[in-house]
Amino acid sequence: MKLVTFSTSGEPMVGLSDGKGVAPLTGRLSEPVTDMISLMNAWDRVQPEIRAIGNFEIPLQDVTLHAPVTRPGKILAIGLNYADHAAEGGKAPPEYPMWFSKAATSVNGPYEPIDRPIVSEHLDYEAELVIVIGKRCRHVPKDRALDMIFGFCAGNDVSVRDWQLRTTQHFIGKSFDTHAPYGPWIVTPDEVSPANLAIRSYVNGELRQNSRTDQLIFDCAHQISYLSQVMTLEPGDILFSGTPSGVGAAKRPPLWLKAGDVVRVEIEGIGAIENRVVDEKAPLPA
Template identity: 55%
Template sequence: MRLAQRRDPDGSLHPALINGDRVYDITAHLPHAPREMIDLLPQVDALKADLEALLKCPADHRLPDIALAAPITRPGKIMALGLNYRDHIAEAGLASPEAQTWFAKMSTAANGPFDAVDLPKVSDKLDYEAELAFVIGRRTRHADREQARAAIAGYCVANDVSVRDFQFHSSQFVVGKSFDTHCPFGPWIVTADEIVDPQTLGIRCFVNGEERQNSNTAGMVFDVFAMVVYLSQAMTLEPGDLILTGTPAGVGAVRKPRLYLKAGDVVRVEIDEIGHIENRIVPETTPEPRA
């Protein structure tokens, strides 16, 4: 199943089920279903029969006619793994890490799959990072691999947008990774039962139609289940937490000359069996805090 959030022109959000180009408003048909995706995720298994029955009904909307918001408006946590593709490690001239190297992106970085991404007022060193992301669906601590598999609600496409000068102001990457709008993801959550093996997915990034990254999740150093095992040793993972799994070779900062993003650029990230996101880079102009 593909679980999404449909956004009305007034900004209101509605959990939706996507099947091809057909869109079903979940709570319009299932009034007992939670209206918030974070609350819906732990109940997907219990609601599976009801959700599958929706697919036999007339669609409420057509996909080209709606706007999609981020599948989760404000994840409780956004955790991201660095140096997790062998080809990216090689292009950076670094040694493969012996332990997982994590940083956080603040939840205010969350952004929709087709929404604009800010070019910051304070930097022109804006870079792309195509990533497979997954969403936690159940409260999890000290997981083994089987429990880790069960904890994953589903998978998304993500772009770990990075402000490189701010990223390297210190050894802690949080600020450079957490600018507002700098974590677009979606376009939906593909439930885990539809992804037979998350370590066999092609992943690509294009800027203005030019291919910049082309790899496969088979190139990860640490697989997605190992990530859940590791993180859950330290923290409770909760429904709606978003986990970014690293980027492959081809980022702008390691190219010669460096290729940073500019206003007007369009960045498309696509992953086999999931879909794509596409975001235009725009100058940061909004003076008011985001809602």
């Protein structure tokens, strides 16, 4: 199933999509579902009702798709999780997963603009498979970790490289507003397996990254199991699972994103997001 957060002219709603149209779920189910996290919490009980829907009455072109979880409790991302990406940065593959956070305010929709910050020209893209957690969990064995997944999205871990490299902690350089676009929907695990999916990024139609998720150093199950040893994962948390080689910072000279560039991330079996880069608006005077 493809589950969306969308709007037409009013408040965002939750819906089911077949890729061509959308069937609203808000106000339609036997339990109140107002957003994606409430849908996750009711999932076991309302799933049969959703599977019975056959009429996608609103054409997809008539809706605005938003980030599927508009305000995740946690956004966690892993660095150097493809060996080729580690190598292009002159680093050895890590012994342990290198996790960092992105601020919740960095969340962005699948087709919304990405800000090129006022304070930096070193704007970069990172195509990533996004894991959406669907169950509250702690200390999950690896052989059960995939059961904690609600679904998958395509994402772009947008990075401001000079700010990222000012310290050993990536948080600031990864947390600028608009720098976590993902979507366009959540594809449930019954439709797609994360084990071996093609993942690509394009800038203005030029192929920049081209790999498969079987090249992940730490696969999805390992990521969830490892994180759950430290913290409780909750419905609506999202994990950016790493990017392959081909980022702009590794080019010689570096190919930084500029206003007008269009970045497209495609993942096999999931779909694509596409975001245009715009110059951040100057702040209003105090």
